[in-house]
Amino acid sequence: MSAQMAVGRVSHWEQYADKALAGDCLTVEEGLSVLRADDAELLPLLHAAFRVRRHYFGKKVKLNMIMNAKSGNCPEDCGYCSQSIVSGAPIEKYTFLKKDVLVEGAREALSRKVGTYCIVASGRGPTERELEEVIAAVKEIKHEMKMKVCACLGILKEDQAKRLKEAGVDRYNHNLNTSADHFHNITTTHTYNHRVQTVKAAKAAGMSPCSGCIVGMGESDEQVIQIAYELRELDADSIPVNFLNPIPGTPLENMKDLNPRYCLKVLALFRFICPGKEIRVSGGREVNLRHLQPLSLYPANAVFVGDYLTTEGQEVFTDHQMIKDLGFEIEECAY
Known part of the structure; x- marks a missing residue:
């Protein structure tokens, strides 16, 4: 590539950053150019995405931690999930954790400099007992600690959403996972609209909506762009971008x-399309980004630390050191 062409390419990505900062959305063709960019253009692309990230979040990084409140025995058939009824993965299975265990998990999260503690449970939706356990735990956590609490309990009814909000739940997560036209290839026991309506119910109850995707499930580049559009339209405040960890x-x-x-190009795409939102590097980070993990924080501004639902994450110290080595700063108590 000639020097003149290289300069033109850099300008190309910077124009995308200008569009994002102006509130304009990339076209499908522009989105495809991001996902299909030559690898030699990766650094200029990330530089442009970082301009947008820096405008909204500076060099701060938000940390999140998951507590798997109930593991396995899920009646849904999500093809990516080791806890699903169609999964034969040899995972630990247990019923819903007691309040005291959930509260102790929050204390551990705080010691890891985590700003958002995520209580996650397998299943179609919470039972009354499970909901009461979460409500009791959240009340104690909010009384004792300065920490944002996110719940991810499956499909919610409106009254359940209101009760969680009243208890002090700040954010509710329910990922769309993939684009509407690819959803049936991944899950058949509930619909894409069930997920959309749950996010809307959480938002209507006053909780911050969190919804994201899983990339690498056989979707096309166009469908990756479509899910980014759909999350922009849904106006999710926090967008976890997962990269499939294909569990045996x-x-x-x-x-x-x-x-x-x-994976880095996907994160840049989401930053351009959802410029002012929390973009979080989530499940599958270690497996798919490998030695390029630090570069993910140029487009993204948040990351999970510790283990995921049924798979291990890297050591918390390693994540803290990675952030420090980048010259970035952990945003503790990130509200």
């Missing part, structure tokens, strides 16, 4: 199409 025993165990450079 799940229907998607042989889906291994991702590479670290493509």
Whole structure:
């Protein structure tokens, strides 16, 4: 590539940053150019995405931690999930954790400099007992600690959403996972609209809506762009971008199409399309980004630390050191 062409390419990505900062959305064609960019253009692309990230979040990084409140025995057939009824993955299975265990998990999160503690449970939606356990735990956590609490309990009814909000839940997560036209290839026991309506119910109750995706489930580049559009339209405040960790025993165990450079391009795409939102590097980070993990924080401004639902994450110290080495700053008590 000539020097003149290289300068033109840099300008190309910077124009996308200008559009994002002006509140304009990339076209499908522009989105495709991001996802299909030559690997030699990766650094200029990330530089442009970082301009947008820095405008809204500076060099601060928000940390999140998951507490798997109930593991396995889920009646849903989500093809990516080791806890699903169609999964043969050898995972630990247990019923809903007691309040005291959930509260102790929050204390551990605080010691890890986590700003958002996420109580997550498998299943279609919470039972009354499970809901009461979460409500009791959240009340104690909010009384004792300065920490944002996120709940992820499946499909919610309006009254359940209101009760969680009244208890002090700040944010509710329910990922759309993939685009509407690809959803049936991943899950059949509930619909894409069930997920949309749950996010809307959480928002209507006054909780901050959190919804994201899983990339690497056989979707096309166009469908990756479509889910970014749909999350922009849904106006999710926080967008966890997961990269499929193909767990043995799940229907998607042989889906291994991702590479670290493509994952970084996906994060840049989401920053351009949802410029002022919290973009969080989530599940599958270590497996798919590997040695390029630090570069993910140029487009993204948040990350999970510790373990995920049924898979291990890297050591918390390693994440803290990665952030420090970048010259970035952990945003503690990130409200």
